[in-house]
Amino acid sequence: MIVVTKHTASEQEILSLVEELKSSYPVEVQRITGSGCTVLGFIGDTSSIDMMLIENDSRVERVMRVTEPFKKANRLFHPDNSVIEVGGRKIGGKDITIIAGPCSVESEEQIVGIAESVKASGATFLRGGAYKPRTSPYAFQGLEQDGLELLKIAREKTGLPIVTEIMDPRTIESFIEDVDIIQIGARNMQNFSMLKELGRTRKPILLKRGLSSTIEEWIMAAEYIMAGGNEQVILCERGIRTFENYTRNTLDLSAICAVKKMSHLPVIVDPSHATGLKFMVEPMCMAAIAAGADGVIIEVHNNPEKALCDGAQSLTPQAFDKVINKMRKYAEIEGRQISEV
Amino acid sequence: MIVVTKHTASEQEILSLVEELKSSYPVEVQRITGSGCTVLGFIGDTSSIDMMLIENDSRVERVMRVTEPFKKANRLFHPDNSVIEVGGRKIGGKDITIIAGPCSVESEEQIVGIAESVKASGATFLRGGAYKPRTSPYAFQGLEQDGLELLKIAREKTGLPIVTEIMDPRTIESFIEDVDIIQIGARNMQNFSMLKELGRTRKPILLKRGLSSTIEEWIMAAEYIMAGGNEQVILCERGIRTFENYTRNTLDLSAICAVKKMSHLPVIVDPSHATGLKFMVEPMCMAAIAAGADGVIIEVHNNPEKALCDGAQSLTPQAFDKVINKMRKYAEIEGRQISEV
Amino acid sequence: MIVVTKHTASEQEILSLVEELKSSYPVEVQRITGSGCTVLGFIGDTSSIDMMLIENDSRVERVMRVTEPFKKANRLFHPDNSVIEVGGRKIGGKDITIIAGPCSVESEEQIVGIAESVKASGATFLRGGAYKPRTSPYAFQGLEQDGLELLKIAREKTGLPIVTEIMDPRTIESFIEDVDIIQIGARNMQNFSMLKELGRTRKPILLKRGLSSTIEEWIMAAEYIMAGGNEQVILCERGIRTFENYTRNTLDLSAICAVKKMSHLPVIVDPSHATGLKFMVEPMCMAAIAAGADGVIIEVHNNPEKALCDGAQSLTPQAFDKVINKMRKYAEIEGRQISEV
């Protein structure tokens, strides 16, 4: 951490600042005296220092971190890729994970039918929304607990582990019981009380990037879960909000490269929610694999036109089958594979 | 609501689409036949129609709303400004509301001292964080329930009603008991399970705009609370995330004008969090009043340099006193007043 | 084009509006009468109508386009992909175009050396900045006309056609004479006097997307050139400005899919400027091909550490060779090829 003093700070003020910093934090302080300002360098463990506290000081112009503020998620301290095992499937490493299913669970027939069809194509996980975050209070809010029950039936029939979104910390018990991977949606990425609660569980968590979260904030949200003791976090890029509105969001594929450099956690891509446009799902899946993603999560619906939500971005099972076959070729170039179970 | 059909849709397809729409929704459908496409207009109550369901249809190119998707918050159906009464103070109408206090409650001495000083200057409410949303799990998370207790002491000593942020639906009972206005922070603006829960209470809610929320999404979040029966919602503009990073966020003062046109709800401004810079708080308070805001929420700390969070943006009591005096002059031009209690 | 009237417009006002519109534009007007508003549909050629003029009218609530505002660039009227031929190379169609070279031309030795090396690896065009847009007036501004001369020497020695950026309409004559493809940089994408001037030439134009341009505005900039008679426009996605600042810009690969749907023009990707980070260039090149791009433009420098600009994002010739070899495999999956000349 580097502290730049104010242009106007006197030598006496700088000396007393150095003394205060040394006595407050477990660090050594070194100094560079320039013509316009003085630079103080902190040597030691600065991760617990609150930058703002120092930035506040009337003698201080600016504080800059030299090292990243996250530890458990940091590749520096964990050089190998994390591989997370769920129901016999590996997420991360050489494997490409394919999570597929409808936006919302609608009925037993629907979810079982889709589960069977995506499994036949090669999907490794089933997704489906039971609790749905909707912009309007008047829109369909999901089948809630009944939806979880239907997902369990689909899992039983197909063997596919299930991924679904949690929206309330009061339902954590049933999610732990019923679900294989708990998803945190973009709107809850900084729902810190939920992150802390999930940190106390040992369930794998799929953590979607917030609509306007920086990559660092996203990794810090993972750090919240990991700091609680749950290191099974899978990141999911799902588009960020920009001025462009041809697509619902702007898929940030360079974020994959950034996450891979900064962190050891696996990262997957959601092209369906990112673009909101069916015709972009296939090319964006291929681009995700080419960019180094560990998998994709794709909306598939047996009858997209009658889907109770987000049908505009859902693939038919036939289209999904085509996508997964093409992905196998891309995975091969990268020396990776869509794991058969 | 207007439905534009695909260029490629046949006459037969359009006719059957019209029939399906008429049988699915309580609306009449009228038609304009163009050279490149056909436009269908829905006449009747369209508020419960899920646009996406129709957009999904293979015969449909685009669906556009002509009317806004919110009802209870809509000025169209409630032309007069809403005025919300809390502890004898009016929010909205002719009154300018001044909420002041520290980012975090730190100790009895601190919160009582600040409360007394902001009251003396003319603040009408006391703010102070007990549960704090922090980007890092290693940063100070607030005094939590103990913080609420200290706020109650400050209220008892000064008579100022208290405003503080809720972060977990499991604490709603104690917030209803202890707090006068419950704040929903920017990161929880679309925490829909919390919004629904608060809709069941009868507590006034201060709803901050999300970092990347459109004005419409923000009003829709208010609609979630109002749809549950709680119409006491106060909106709070606190800056949006943009590419500019000289300021922490970009304060969107034109949003005040937009909200006033679209909705009858009161709207206040938080210049402290929006800019993150102490020297901008005074001019942005004046600009807020000039733009038509119903009040401001300002961070005040007796010792900003030692504040446990966000000191960089906190005013001293002396600076706050100067701001409030200047605001009185601005209020007067607008025919408004900072209410004396 | 659809016109929605104001809630408050009287029947008499609507009737006179219809009459005025019919007499001002070569269109027919049809009408849907709703409970809250009236919708007017225009039938006929609306491309020359200025939406704002109508939106202005006191009887009008909103005007919406149903069709896109561009014609020459529109895939609707030109379903096949455009293929542009330059110096025996094809841009668009089955071919993948590889434009490589340094950010700035620095010396004959440098530009000839890089040209020979990228040619040996398989590049099909040479890029190099002679006139450089720099944020600071104190930074290196390029060798200007001397740079053009050095590019010509490199072309003569290698046979690679050259691509370089124009910054001033007063230099068009020498660019037409000296250069094979004239590049318009992101900052000049809406330099309309330059676009018009280039529309009068018959030179191929590489049109970079502006930092904050929507896809529609970008295609409209192409339309400016095409409206002047020059239909040889190649679009180039180079990242957009967002709140994320880990990367210099956010590469918007979904824009490739959007452009391909809306327009017949070829579109290439610039991963070097988009990300500003060397280690992202390879994965983003692969992702670009996977997303359907017609080529890439890559910064290559023989000694990136000593580059006079943008070295942080330049590949060495060795790294470039590796990238191009990997791209061949990706191109093959897509049924495309990096053309040998």
Place this chain on the structure above:
Amino acid sequence: MIVVTKHTASEQEILSLVEELKSSYPVEVQRITGSGCTVLGFIGDTSSIDMMLIENDSRVERVMRVTEPFKKANRLFHPDNSVIEVGGRKIGGKDITIIAGPCSVESEEQIVGIAESVKASGATFLRGGAYKPRTSPYAFQGLEQDGLELLKIAREKTGLPIVTEIMDPRTIESFIEDVDIIQIGARNMQNFSMLKELGRTRKPILLKRGLSSTIEEWIMAAEYIMAGGNEQVILCERGIRTFENYTRNTLDLSAICAVKKMSHLPVIVDPSHATGLKFMVEPMCMAAIAAGADGVIIEVHNNPEKALCDGAQSLTPQAFDKVINKMRKYAEIEGRQISEV
């Protein structure tokens, strides 16, 4: 300037880096040796150093500026506010400047009529577009040179100095001859060849902020003009592009405070283009003055509904008169005045 070395750089590498830096730049280098990295501080004049060149080095992790990259525009070296005199009017200082007029010059009758009416209300400058930047090549492009002639007639009849936008460096001669303040539009803010050319003149320049320009880039664009010797630059905030699209752009009033802190140049606000909405012009004018702006530029049209461009945001002369009267009261609170000529 601070250079942080890579975690992996050896002592030998650091020593040789220090030697190279000392021999390349007129600076002294001091050093702090931390556990994870080494920090080098540059002492001396670093304004001509190209940060990128150093960031490029394989031994370097990051380079951070401690001081701002602009000099002539910097308040540090010019603590007093600049006041620019044009035709007897002062821009900056105690005076509030009011520039008013139509988006486009349409006819002699129109421009003279509007000029007379805004002058009567108290405007100090006349604006009007002769060359118009339009998104579509098919939209009205302005009366061009004829428009300049009409502006001159209006100036002659009213005595109001004129402000109009330049779009092509080839027209600079006639602008110098005909115009009192030359405006650079948002789309040309980084048209560097134009900025340099205008730096060679001695005409006052109104420099609009680019749609996605940071405040620093905007001041750097002013620095381009000033570096050429022309120090008469007036900045103009006109809204930035964000995800919000209720308003055309998002007016960034906190930028006023930032500019005032960083620079001595005057800064005015354009609420008409920022919001694109007539009903927001009045409140945003008041907010601009409250925020510390040195003036406003407002679109006024005698018949907004028939305006050839941007009528949706134009005030009638009557509405403008009301705005200017209210602004006088705001100016008074701030100890400022709308100067009578």
